[in-house]
Amino acid sequence: MTKWTVRLIQKYIAMRSSRRYSREYHNFSENARSRYRKYVITGITTGGLAAVAIGSSDDKNVVLTASGLVRLVRSMKVGLTISLDYYISMLGQSEDDPNYKSKMSQIHLRCAERLRDACLQNGGTYIKLGQGLVSLSHILPREYVSTLKVLQDKCLCRNNEELYEVFKEDFGKSPEDIFETFDCNPIAAASIAQVFEATTKQGKKVAVKVQYNDLQKRLNGDIMTINLLLKIGTWFHPKVDFTWILNDFEEALKQELDFVNEGRNGERCAKDLSHFNYIHVPRVLWEYTNTRVLVTEFIEGIKISDTAKLKKEGFSLVDINYKLFETFGYQIFQTGFVHADPHPGNVLVRKCNGQTELVILDHGLYQTTTKEERMALSHFWKAIVLANHDNMKTYSKSLGVDDYIMLAEVITQSPLRSTNFKLKQKLNKDEEDYMAKVAGERFDMIVNCLQQMPRSLLLIVRNLNTIRAISYDHGCPIDRYAVLARMATKASFQTHGKGILKKALVYPQKVWFETNLFIIRIVTFWRMLILDVLHKMGLAPDVRAIMKEVAYEFQ
Template identity: 35%
Template sequence: MSSSKILTAIRDITRSKHRIAWLVGGTISSIAGATYILEDKNVDKTSLLGFVRLGRTFVTVTSIVVDYKLSLFGKEPSMSDYQPTKNNVHLRSAKKLHSLCCKNGGVFIKLGQHLGALDYLLPEEYVNTLKVLHDDAPQSSLDDIKKLVAEDLGKTDNIFKEFSPVPIGTASLAQVHRATLMDGTELAVKVQHPKVKAYSEVDMKSISFLLNSVAWFFPEFEFLWLSGEMNKNLPLELDFVKEGKNAEKVEKLLSHFKFLKIPKVYWELTTERVLTMEYCEGGRVNDLEYVNKNNIDVNKVTRDLGKLYSEMIFVHGFVHCDPHPGNVLVWKDSNGQQEIILLDHGLYLTLPNEFRLNYANLWQSLIAANLEGIKLYSQRLGAGELYPLFACMLTARSWAVVTHGIDQVERSSKEDDIIKASIIEYFPQVSKILNEVPREMLLLFKTNDLLRGIEYALKIRKDASSFINMSRCCVRALAMHEVEQCDGWGCFVRVLVNANYNLFKIRVYELVTRFMSLPLMQYISSILWTKEPFEVQPTKVLL
């Protein structure tokens, strides 16, 4: 090792020791403070438990930082044991974070769910360990739940004929119990976890500390944007009256989709902490056993979800931002009609018009492989000179495919491997994009990732037809904006003619695509035309 490398290593270790000493000192102080407060009978117990949760966060962060520093000390990326060692540290650290989230509960479960959805950013050890929090959130006791319901509505025995002792669903901030009114009406009662609102302030400070500590020790991991998003969105998700209003609003906006079911809200049994809704039968969208048993058409499910979200994003700019599998149910009624039941309306994103139109133009450019348009509208959305990487993050496709046409090339395992390698190579740039794009973009990234997760669970790959309805919605959104800018009949007619012409072209393309996908046509084309398959090669995204 050269003398300059030795000096650099000594400098890094010295800095790390100072930082670790500060962190360990903070942890010891937290534990000592918590011990002292435990002996003080006059201290408010909520404040005490909040302090304990903060101390638990200190301990976990210290343990993770020390593990990384000690395990990787003296190792170079070129060494054969470097990556296996690092992977083991990732796994140990992910398990510690999972344990912290489960012990602290509430907002920390929400943090774990966020991190578990960042498969384009975090090592797979973190993603695989934390994503289970979508299905395995801790439950509150039945006594605590009934006590909260009694405080807000009255005793459950006076309101409900039956109230299930075991929740039918548990999430980070609440859990849902099946109940029956005295007249036999079946309900789903969503009850906020007791104390989650009381703990939210100190929990967010703990999470900010955790993320700032990560940024300090590992500058390439910039997750401060996540803390900002959670601070902004948490109060909205803790207000169940707001959630009920969101549900009614989206039901009106999307009433023309007959396949969509939004549970009815019972306002007389709803408060900020208790949301009472109609009970809907159905199975989780990613439950393949239920899907197969009930002959659910998974291709129709993903197409309908695509229609739903294209309409929300491009046309209305009012977007349900938490479509994880627990919030999307599927059901087939006695007439054989499939339904998608959309739950949990606490977090909606209202897109500013300028953002929505730039986003629509960007997707039109991506579908058309229009590189000038991709650059222009990516930069308008804050990507700067990192626009190729931004396009890859948005589509979850390689740059070679983006430039060729995302609707022209089927995704392959080779492309998946290229994307995984690129995440590692461009990690600092990905983190930079997430810190610089508008906040709306972060929620759309999360929404896109969750929808892709559903497709993956159902073993569905996007094909050319997946982009057809998205194209329609983009055309409609841009035409509606142009009509609003018109100052005369001539302009109005020109815009309508142009929009309908574009919609006609999309319809023709759709019919041709369906016709060519028929088994007979595929057989004929395989005989008459020998088309070389597009070979996805590793391509430099950034020069």
């Protein structure tokens, strides 16, 4: 760490002494020079203090603290490097330069890779934070989203010694003493746990999820570190203030570290969705489960994102997508108890009794929404479909958001300001450019919208964007917006009450609603058909390819 600090000082001195740097540096405004000095001084100070702290004592408790300091300094180093990379690489660059976007993309990519590698090195809490950043795709450049996605599936495996320590501390026995068979080679490794295959004494095949043994011990220290990093980041870049997210992140992580809570969430999910005969939630074996070990029945299936294998095995992508959107739409708009992380690794597809069944895994993180929030969101979606701006404004206000247009765009990932807004399965090139402009130039407006909306809606947006991305992997086989719109607005039509007369009064509204959805579908179909023909004639870009890329940027 001391060597790194020395190299930073040497690099800074070399740059200051070079003619090119000296000329450009003195042409900067005082604010620009002040910002640069912040980067260097912060890096030097942090490196020095951490080096002193780590070397100050050999006491065991301080060693644990030193481990946290190592993660802190590593994070500071990466953060400083990223800031300097952006600052130095773009010196003298203009947004009017034809190569500007290409240069920015290269910087985004290498900085995203640095961030990914740091999260993997630090592990645990940092990987969860990296996963959370992926859900902020409304804000982050696509290079960050695509690079950090690896954190959803690729996490570091830990040694078997840790595994045995957890079982010894929690059960006073080894895995082999508890189970008939236990394979110590993990079949999956996530950010907070590894999953193993085992067989009970009764011969039942089970999945055993075992938490990394140091996570709960290091949680508070890592949260303090991340809080410090966010505050320093805000000092450098006032518009990039994510400190408001930290409390939600800490609470969510505490939920996920309690495997008893995860088991209960799974049981509630199974109960809520019991009327869907195509949904299965693995049963929890409570006699083997505690806070750090979760044992469930073992389920084999195909990852929902493995499109090639699903097709090879004869599954209908239309059927899968309809069930996927109906299931999570029901959670979001009807029960209010929502799986907050339905990424492809958490949804399996299998055949059961001749029909396609979705298996929902990993119930550690759920979001609960109030009835009032669900009703407001239901009316808001209905107003979007009917292009009723007055109602959109009213229900956006009830959700705490002043800019109803931005809220509609964040939730639906479709432009509202540039067009007479319609829900669309895909966007044209002008609309795609508009969304990119929103993400770039009106960054602060998006952040402001996210800050104003109820905390519960943040994970709802993440849920919606994640299942949309799965649909894009499948080639958008269904009109997913129509499915979600019907599920979202079901509650708003129910508010008119019961009885034959009230049903008769609401029937024309339902007809008009369905008519709007039908018109949107027809217009979208013909628009895409014409664009496909023009593309084959060389007169238009490949809009479908563009929109697939945009989907991954905003998922």
